[in-house]
Amino acid sequence: MGIGALLSLLLLIAANALTPQLFRWGIDQGIAKKDLDVVFQAGSLLICVAIARGVSNFGQGFWAEAVAQGVAYRLRNQIFHKIQNLSFSYHDRAPTSQLLTRITRDIEQIRTFIGTTLLQVISSILTLVTITVILLVMNWQLALITLTAVPIAAFLLFRFFSKAGMLFGRVQQLLGELNAVLKENLLGVRLIKAFVREDAEIERYIYRDQEVIAANLKAIWAISNLFPFIFLLNNLVTLGVLGYGGSIVIGKQFSVGELVAFNSYLAVVLQPIFQLGFASAGIAQAAASAKRVYEVIDTEEEIRDRPHAIPFHTSSIRITFEDVSFRYPGATNYALKGVSFETKPNELIAILGRTGSGKSTLVNLIPRFYDVTEGAIRIDGNDVRDFTLHSLRTHIGMIFQETRLFSGSIRDNIAYAIPNAPLELVMEAARIAHIHEFIISLPDGYETIVGERGVGLSGGQKQRIAIARTFLTDYRILILDDSTSAVDAKTARQIYASLDKLMKSRTCTVFAIAQRISTVKNADRIFLIDGGELVAQGTHEELMLQSPLYGSILESQVKQINSVS
Known part of the structure; x- marks a missing residue:
């Protein structure tokens, strides 16, 4: 596909280079000498060149877009694959709206650049080189007048690029923030209506949208400042060519046909400058988008298989926490501190504690959603980090x-x-x-x-x-993270009763985080977590006798039930 686009592009450049020469031949050898055969021949050849130009235009557009679609396809799959494999800690930090913007709008900017802008840039450079050689051969003095536009235009473009990347990166960031407001409203529409906050949310969205418009206008302002200078440069060069060219035509050192051809090349040689100017905005946008896309693709996977990781094969299911401490990435305080215990096969472990005590953090370490900061978690003596992630998580139901x-x-x-x-x-x-x-x-x-x-x-x-x-x-370890919070107490007890029967038919260890003690008081052991520490463990009866904290939690729940009834 890429070769087809390049061949079509080369054919188009050749057609553009040949057209002024046909005009020169038709004027000097046909019109000036009153030879109609030459005029008709030149006209026929111009028609053939025009057809070739149309075919090559179609070919380069089609094949370039085919290449661009392929690149966009691969990038979408790459970034989606990366997102699927990034750890929980990355998703904790990365706003969903920014990821959506990168996988949609940013990749679309890259696709547009490859399908259109990149071809314009290549075409402009090749055309500039080709026409420069032809101009120098025709008349080097006129060529030097014409080519003075090139370094000046290049300077203007470079100055624009130095500012545009930052401007368009800011536009993409603000668009992601606008999408975040939209996402929050779509997901929280019931809450917004319940608290009659429609007007406030509309104002919040308009404010963010105005920021996007302001950033876009700032970028457009930079573009608008560029082109008047380039157009002025074009007019000055044209004036110089016509003035000097006219004088040498009058002095019979240059033919009228050659001057017409040279003036035609002048339009062609400045066209690449204009194309580069117009393409500069697309290049800046694509560069900013590519940077954002590859920030995700190049992100290191924090949780991954170790070299020589082994498949998860186990039968007895003894889970051991060895002085486990954990701190979330970027946090200063430990979410878990020095937790140690060992489970028995087919044991139902209930985990209780106040909100924010570290209950969910504890169970999230078992399937390696996060890795421990200190200590180790073992299953039948093997560190969970030594298992392949796929085999480990396949046998953990959550x-x-x-x-x-x-x-x-x-x-x-x-x-x-x-x-x-x-x-x-x-x-x-x-x-x-x-x-x-x-x-x-x-x-x-x-x-x-x-x-x-x-x-x-x-x-x-x-x-x-x-x-x-x-x-x-096909789980061997089952984790219920407060999974019956939305069902009534009776249904929750029925689910745990069914679970108890199920445990007798298969070898598995169950961790159940629960808010209601009544639903898990028949657990084999109850772990009481407070401030990230395992402060007590035992059966319901044992904790009633040994743990004042457990007793206070139970008492508060009983009072709550009585007050409701």
């Missing part, structure tokens, strides 16, 4: 507190990890999650279509579908 469903059917959502799972297994997972009866009551049953955020389902129903989705996987 249900997050924030429920995320995908557009598609309920069956597709439950079978997300195993798309070809038989319907019987999907239904069994739904029964364990106590959502089967609701699903079959729907007109389309398991083929019912839900929106990307589970539109049409209650919070509890979405949460139970997410639970069923995890129960269907």
